[in-house]
Amino acid sequence: MKIYDAVVIGSGAAGLFCAGHIAGQGKSVAIIEKNEKVGRKLMITGKGRCNVTNMCDQNKLIESLTKNKKFMYSAFASFDAYDTFDFFESRGVPLKVERGNRVFPVSDRAVDIVDCLYKFIKDQNVIIINNTATKLETENGIITAVVLQNGEKVYCKNTVIATGGKSYPKTGSTGDGYLFAKSLGHSIIKPIGSLVPVNIAEGAAAECQGLSLKNTAISVEDTKSGKIIYKDFGEMLFTHFGLSGPIILSASAHMREKENSRYKIHIDLKPALDSQKLDSRILRDFSENSNKILSNSLTKLLPFKLIPAIIKYSGLKPDLVVNQITKEQRERLVSALKDFCFTVTSLRDVSEAIVTSGGVDCNEIEPKTMRSKIVNNLYFAGEVIDVDAYTGGFNLQIAFSTAYAAANAIRKEK
Secondary structure, three states: OOEEOEEEEOOOHHHHHHHHHHHOOOOOEEEEEOOOOOOOOHHHHHHHOOOOEEOOOHHHHHHHEOOOOHHHHHHHHHOOHHHHHHHHHOOOOOEEEOHHHEEEEOOOOHHHHHHHHHHHHHHOOOEEEEOOEEEEEEEOOEEEEEEEOOOOEEEEOOEEEOOOOOOOHHHOOOOHHHHHHHHOOOOEEEEEEEOOOEEEOOOHHHHOOOOEEEEEEEEEEEOOOOEEEEEEEEEEEEOOOEEEOHHHHHHHOOOOOOOOOOEEEEEEOOOOOOHHHHHHHHHHHHHHOOOOEHHHOOOOOOOHHHHHHHHHHHOOOOOOEHHHOOHHHHHHHHHHHHOEEEEEEEEOOHHHOOEEEEEEOHHHEOOOOOEEOOOOOEEEOHHHEOOOEOOOOHHHHHHHHHHHHHHHHHHOOO
16 A cells, blocks of 8 residues: 655645655655646736746745735745745746746746646656545544545645635635645635725726726725725726726735725826826826817827726816816816726625635644644645735745745655
8 A cells, every 4th residue: 555755735836846845855745636737727827927936035025925924934934035036947947037026937938837847746756646635534633545536545644735725716726625624623714815806886997998007006095994005006907897907906905804885996097297297297288289179188198098087087078178178177187197086896706816815724834834733744835824915926935935844844754
C-alpha cells in the first residue's frame, strides 16, 4: 500500500508551488485535481497575462492585506516577492515590472507561468491524480487518507488543502476546501467576494457601458459614518450593471458592511486639475467653439460616450449654445466633472470576484507553518485561508508564501 509523505488537494498556484517544494527534499507527493489540466484559474488571472506578484518589500505586502495582517508576517518573511521573482526567472520565465510594481511574464502569457509550475512538479516527480476528493478519512484525530469520488483512497502522512475559494467556480474553485476543513472541526469565516465589481443605482453607468477610463481618481464614502473610507487612482470601467476595473475592485474590499446603498463612489474625472484650472480649460474650449452646442464642445475634454452622461448629471441641456452658458452653469459642469457620484446598491456575486474574502479561520492555523491547530497533519495554503489583499499581484504572493511555509514545515519532518 502506497503511503505518500504528502497529498495536496488542488493544483492552483498554491497547490503546485507547495507540492513542488515538498517533493524537492525527496519526499513522495501526490496532487489530487478534479480538472483535466492544472492551473485553470492561473490561466485567466491578469486578463490572461498573470500578475505574478508585486515587486515590493515585506512592509508593503503587509499593507496590501485587507485583514489578518499579523497572520502573514512569518510567511512573507520566509518567502517574499523577490523570492517569487527569482523562482520564475531562474526557471526560464523572464519577468517584467510594470506600473504599480506589478510583475508579469515578458511574454504576457499566463500559460508560461502555468507551464513553469507544471514542469517544476514533474521534475520533482510529483504524481497528479485526476479525480475529485470527497472526504478526508481520519483515525485517532489524524488524517490517514483522502477518499476519491470513485471510492479509492489515497493514503498519506500529511494533507494540504489548497482548493482555492469560491471565485471563478468554472475553474474548479467551488468551496470544497471549506467543507473538508469544517468536517474536521475548523471554523469557516463566511466567504464573500473581494475585489469584485459593484452594482450601481444610477443609470448613467449603463449608458457609458464599455467605456474604460485611465488616470481617474475615486473616493468611497460610507454614508452611515459620513467618512471617506478609501481613495485610489488609476483605471476603471463602466458596465451594464455598474462599475468595474482595478480601482473599483480594490475599493470593493473596503465595503465590508453589506447594507444596500450604504456606499457612494465619487469619481474625479480630471484629478490633475483643480476646479479653477478646470474652469479655465473649459473656458478655453468654449472660446474655440462659441457657436456650437454644449454636447459638441466637450469632445477634447471627455470621451464621446461620457459626454451625454456628464451633461445630464450637471443638470444642463445638451443643446445649450456655448456662448450663452452662464458662469453658474459652467460651475455646475466643473462640479460634475470633479464629483461624478454613484450609489452602490450591492457587490456582485462571489463567483465574479477575483478573490474570496473569508475561509478557514486564521486563529486555527499556525502562521509560521500553515499547520492546523486542530488536526496535527493538516495544512492549508492559498485562498482557502481567510486572508486576501488588493489587486496588483498581492493575492498570488499570498498563495506562494503560504504554500512555501506549509511545504517547508512538511519537508523538515523526519
